[in-house]
């Protein structure tokens with residue numbers, strides 16, 4: 001979501017004459033787009049701002065801004081603590097950014113962290129602002145109503161809201177006309193799209209409508225909540241060839257007791273049942289996930305249930321984290337906090353297992369023929385890279401003129417994070 005938001009910010013500020021630079025020392029405006037889902041996000045923001053202070057002293061016209069979840073949480077406090085900071089904007093205030101930047105150019109320091117009401121949110125849904133390219137993100141819903149006990153998202157991103165389907169489809173049709181071949185539908189809880197009544201259609205119907213758009217050849221979506229994987233969505237995987245063979249389906253734990261305390265809304269068996277149904281609908285489906293280790297009260301046996309779940313699901317890749325309390329969430333007040341050293345040991349064991357599974361999954365693709373959408377030039381001279389339907393990166397010898405097209409490649413070697421292929 002934050003990558004997508006950063007792209008929207010860049011698009012919003014383009015008409016004001018601001019473009020992207022990779023060199024902070026030449027920037028006229030530096031925006032820290034923050035996320036507070038993980039621990040120490042606030043400290044990191046203060047640390048980054050401290051590093052930019054000398055730049056601000058050398059070039060007083062440089063504007064510094066903080067947006068996103070930390071801005072939403074800290075608000076006014078950020079401006080008070082950091083006297084050289086110019087702007088703070090929350091998760092519902094992207095649309096105000098151009099006028100805030102114009103005001104800051106005139107010396108006004110400003111904070112905007114208000115939440116919009118539902119109608120305003122629907123009318124001001126932040127749209128994709130990228131130009132060019134063959135793959136794009138499309139935000140279809142925002143916020144979350146699940147209130148998992150460890151998660152800050154419902155507090156900093158607000159309640160769940162689904163964008164009007166007609167607007168989504170019009171935006172994607174426009175992208176297709178510009179040459180976009182692949183879209184990723186985005187939302188904190190993307191597969192609960194339409195369940196709260198703002199949209200006339202549900203997520204499965206939205207996927208079918210996107211699939212009917214000429215020119216769009218691939219559709220991805222993220223992030224899916226296991227409890228909202230419906231039979232209609234599973235049918236889409238069976239019926240829609242444009243839908244990619246990959247789903248990100250965070251389990252977070254393999255223990256029922258931990259899942260209950262996390263308030264995830266499913267059991268281990270229900271999760272595994274969804275995985276089996278998805279794989280039956282789309283043989284070869286690649287599944288990635290998220291896991292939290294060291295949740296309060298998690299004992300060694302429960303941690304081992306997580307490892308066993310990983311062995312059973314065989315994730316192509318896994319994002320794994322040590323639990324850290326987020327102030328204001330329910331779990332932050334739970335008993336049974338796990339010592340850091342224990343959490344580190346569990347994380348290391350879990351990541352070692354995942355490295356093995358990822359390597360085996362990658363190796364199992366050697367000798368197969370994959371259809372790749374060629375996305376760019378590889379680091380190695382003379383090579384370009386493309387992405388499989390299952391979301392694996394494949395480097396191969398080829399000309400950059402292939403970028404934007406679909407090619408067939410035979411996988412010749414597997415590495416930990418990528419594959420090597422040969423054009424057919």
Ligand code: SF4
Nearest residue numbers: 144146147148151153
């Ligand atoms: S589903 Fe749970 S973990 Fe995901 S954003 Fe919502 S509250 Fe957070």
